[in-house]
Amino acid sequence: MLAVQTHEITKHFGEVRALDGVSLQFEQGIVYGLLGPNGAGKTTLIRILATLSRPTSGTARVAGIDVVDDPMAVRNRIGLGGQFAAVDDYQTGRENVEMVGRLYNLSANESRKRADEVLERIRLTDAADRPVKTYSGGMKRRLDLAASMIGRPEILFLDEPTTGVDPGSRLDLWDLIEDLVEAGTTLLLTTQYLDEADRLADRIGVIDHGKLIAEGTSTELKNRLGGDVVEIHALDGDIDSSAAVLTPIAGEEPVIQGQSLTIPALRGVDTLTQVVRGLDEAGIRPEDIALRKPTLDDVFLALTGRVAEGEDAEARPTGPRGRRGGR
Incomplete structure (x- = not known):
């Protein structure tokens, strides 16, 4: 079964075409990396697949389920990690994860059990009972990942999961993501870090101005x-x-x-x-x-025609840049 399949997805915000006929598909058990500049449409696509936004036109299926026709069935099979850690600074790490478990309609006992499992998995057990306001940025991103895992999703959507964290924490998160895939989770990962896509993604799609302009393995691209x-x-x-x-x-x-x-x-x-x-x-x-x-x-x-925002190098325009790759 395909993990994700979209056909001619569009999303309009007034006169703005955030997505303009995006068609992609990928199988279960892989990491699909979605690359693109800021404003390219990556987060808009994630929101549609996660049933947080309806497409203007086109169809999208997650785990074989239409995201418009049966959004609750989709939500039972997915997890979502956004661009910013959605955690409560005044609760402990454990309380944050247990709260998400309760939102999944898990019992209090099951929420505690799963919270212990995922906190150990992301190596936060020692800090689990500290207030989140004492966590570093990298620890908060790991906690956010733990919260997205407590529902044991078949498919996990991660929207720029390492943005704003230090290099050491990025490497830790990469290891965690690789562990998740080895355990059978399918990931759709958006990123601005090209080395991240190169290391983690089995297939990569490049999106710009709301269009999917290239797709393939890292080597093929x-x-x-x-x-x-x-x-x-x-x-x-x-x-x-x-x-x-x-x-x-x-x-x-x-x-x-x-x-x-x-x-x-x-x-x-x-x-x-x-x-x-x-x-x-x-x-x-x-x-x-x-x-x-x-x-x-x-x-x-x-x-x-642009340098990825996540890269450190400074771009200097020189005229038409895109002609070698072709749009």
């Missing part, structure tokens, strides 16, 4: 860029002159991201050699130069 790339890291003041050297070699303007300039290496090592010679003849000495495989950063940039 990287292969769309057509092979290796040459990347140079220019010194301050050399970006424009370096771009002038790279443009005729590549036949298109390089993608510039901070001090980094990237072009497709259509001739592999020969392109790298041509770049080195061109820079040398122009009297430009870069900090670094390399021939490498494309990354999800390159894919995202080619498809959307």
Whole structure:
């Protein structure tokens, strides 16, 4: 059975088309990663699948159930973790999780039992009886994940679960997510962190301006860029002159991201050699130069024309960026 299936889903807010004909599907037992810039429609799609919002048109099924026709049956099979930890700072961690269990109509005894299970699973047992206001940001996100797990969902929707947490807590959450999948939970994960999607997602969909513009495994998406790339890291003041050297070699303007300039290496090592010679003849000495495989950063940039908001690098527009990936 398919975990999620949508067909031509649209969602309009007045004149704004938050979703514009999104069709996707994926099977149970995997992590499906949904990538896209802010405002692309990721959260809107999650809200429709979680029965919190009705589509303007189109159909959506979760675990084979239509989200409009039978929303209660869908809710019995899903869990949801939003962009921000939905926890009560004045309750203890255990009380927060037990409260969600009661909202699932579990008995008090069953809520306590399951709360103990999930708190142990996410390694919060030692802090379970402390007020949540004493928790770090990463601990609150883990607690929110625990609350979404107490109903033992078949399918878990996580909307940017690691946004705003420190790197160590991100790694902890990644481990927890991988444990959940090994235990049989299906996940739909939205994220702005490309390394997160690369590590966790079995399949990835890229959404922009409400449309699904690309879909595949991480490797398949990287292969769309057509092979290796040459990347140079220019010194301050050399970006424009370096771009002038790279443009005729590549036949298109390089993608510039901070001090980094990237072009497709259509001739592999020969392109790298041509770049080195061109820079040398122009009297430009870069900090670094390399021939490498494309990354999800390159894919995202080619498809959307933007750097993912979760990335640290600063984008510098250079003209039409999306043409290598194609929309």
